[in-house]
Amino acid sequence: MILYEACFDHKLDRSSLIVALGGGVVGDMSGFVAATFMRGIPFIQIPTSLLAQVDSSIGGKVAVNHCKGKNMIGSFYQPIAVFIDTETLSTLPAIELVTGLVEVIKYGVIKDAELFEYIEKSLYDILQLDQKALLKIIATSCQIKADIVAEDEKEKHVRAILNYGHTIGHAIEALTHYKKYRHGEAVAIGMLYAARIAVEMGLTGNTVFERQLSLVKRLGLPLSTGLKPKDIIQTLYLDKKAMSGKLRFVLPTGIGEVIISDQVTEEILSRVLTSNFV
Numbered sequence: 001m002i003l004y005e006a007c008f009d010h011k012l013d014r015s016s017l018i019v020a021l022g023g024g025v026v027g028d029m030s031g032f033v034a035a036t037f038m039r040g041i042p043f044i045q046i047p048t049s050l051l052a053q054v055d056s057s058i059g060g061k062v063a064v065n066h067c068k069g070k071n072m073i074g075s076f077y078q079p080i081a082v083f084i085d086t087e088t089l090s091t092l093p094a095i096e097l098v099t100g101l102v103e104v105i106k107y108g109v110i111k112d113a114e115l116f117e118y119i120e121k122s123l124y125d126i127l128q129l130d131q132k133a134l135l136k137i138i139a140t141s142c143q144i145k146a147d148i149v150a151e152d153e154k155e156k157h158v159r160a161i162l163n164y165g166h167t168i169g170h171a172i173e174a175l176t177h178y179k180k181y182r183h184g185e186a187v188a189i190g191m192l193y194a195a196r197i198a199v200e201m202g203l204t205g206n207t208v209f210e211r212q213l214s215l216v217k218r219l220g221l222p223l224s225t226g227l228k229p230k231d232i233i234q235t236l237y238l239d240k241k242a243m244s245g246k247l248r249f250v251l252p253t254g255i256g257e258v259i260i261s262d263q264v265t266e267e268i269l270s271r272v273l274t275s276n277f278v
């Protein structure tokens, strides 16, 4: 409510402009306030974290978390502009760079095998903030997301693939009260589980899982949560992709291609969620 009070205090009206200068949370919250104050006032995104530059500042999803689920209170509300300056990454804590890179890896799995291979080969340069490497991964990520959102802004079909790793990732975040895992840490674990589910279902070979596991290990990200599989499964039914009580997962059929499946059974989930990745 503090942000709405600020809108009143600064006498904002529908000709005003909200500037979201910051990371993913700043962008999501500012966008949600812009979407709802006076039923909508203009806003722009100036993302300063890698996660925000490659993902959350693009596509118009704005939301806040609820104790029952991630991003459960929100809207689709497009910024009038997004300004990305990679110089802002020079002061980004290393862990935030690493966790933002998980979303870039996601784009590689869902759409772009060449991007995935580039990350595998250029990980050192990326983590050293080599400008050429950053520009490549950010521009490629933004283009992939913009193309998908242009085709399906309100996530009626193909946009759901952008949620790869988020089905279980969001459950992990909600079950740990958004305090224990950064978004990218939870999504990385979610991607590994999704890849393992795909292998279990015969949708792809183990290499697709192993290559993602190798990158997650090289990034030093957590590989386990200690959460009970039954608690994760129960939380999955609040996922926004679920329909008529059926879970829907984004599953890889290869590096660079995924499907959306409602055929993942609780039996497969229990088996995969009890497995470990070490």
Ligand SMILES: O=C(O)C(=O)C[C@@H](O)[C@H](O)[C@H](O)COP(=O)(O)O
Binding pocket: 055, 056, 058, 059, 061, 063, 070, 071, 103, 155, 159, 160, 162, 163, 166, 240
């Ligand atoms: O923009 C999208 O669509 C995505 O799914 C991108 C995700 O990486 C992002 O974290 C998004 O906020 C999650 O969407 P949600 O609808 O599951 O909250």
